[in-house]
Amino acid sequence: MRRIIIDTDVGGDIDDVLTLSMAIHSPELVIEGVTTVGRRSDQRAKIAAHLLELNGMGHVPVAAGFEHPFVGEWNEWDVPNQYGEELAHTSITTDEDAVDLLIRLTEHNPGEVAIVAIGALTNVARAIERSPSFRDNVKEIVLMGGAFTFHYLECNIVCDPEAAEIVFESGIPVTAAGLEVCLDLRIDTDEAIRVLKDADTVQSRFLAILVARWKEVGVNRPIIMFDAIPLVYLMDKGIVQTEERVVRIETAGKHTRGMTFSFETPFSEELPEIPHVKVCSEVKGEELMQLFAKRGLLT
Secondary structure (H helix, E strand, O other): EEEEEEOOOOOOHHHHHHHHHHHHHOOOOEEEEEOOOOHHHHHHHHHHHHHHHHHHOOOOEEEEOOOOOOOOOOOOOOOOOOOOOHHHHOOOOOOHHHHHHHHHHHHHHOOOOEEEEEEHHHHHHHHHHHHOOOHHHHEEEEEEEOOOOOOOHHHHHHOOOOHHHHHHHHOOOEEHOOOOHOOOEEEEEHHHHHHHHHHHHHHHHHHHHHHHHHHOOOOOOOOOOOOHHHHHHHHHHOOOEEEEEEEEEEOOOOOOOOEEEEEOOOOOOOOOOOEEEEEEEEEEEEEEHHHHHHOOOOO
């Protein structure tokens, strides 16, 4: 079994909470903790804590993290759209902030815990800064972020490029799923709500409410399971293929700040350094979505 900490901006795009549901129902994984990042990180933590409680996992520590990037501020409208007042009394089981929880859990199990990072990388970067031993204690970081075959300001990187740069340059083994391998991982929103309601468990009913709230804010597209890729990579590398690349994070460009830059060598040039990031190059989408339907939608 793989020990993991999930660092997430749950409450924004719906795939975060569905990925958490998938992790809860994956026997290959042991969730050591959940940390949240983004505006109203406390509300995000309560969404995660409530889902864990409903699944008999209230013992898993959940900690709220940073609400500000390294530079500037996040958009005022970027608050948890799935939070409801019924979650106001949900308890958070630790007084630690997300960074201290990341540090403590990896210190207790050095070299054994992978971080599944599916939001801004602010918490992880702050942990690298706060603890000199953190980078040695983390087994690996598997993240959703960036775009490696076309130019795009992908959300998880662009919302805190300085944090992303720290993580990618940390020396911790990094595997990144870029936007290009995610876009076919789709399910119709109404279909997802129907499936969850048909499952008719306390867990599925809660998830159906969250999906409906996400739809109500006017997101005009199907659910795309971006964040499932890092999780599935840890469970079955036959579904997710990778290749090693040299990757940089652009932090200063007028038009490119927040982009991931991956070196290509069309004329067999020498790379500036040894490739240090595993980039997801191919995903068996049908197999991944079948696994998601069973474990994320509880079919």
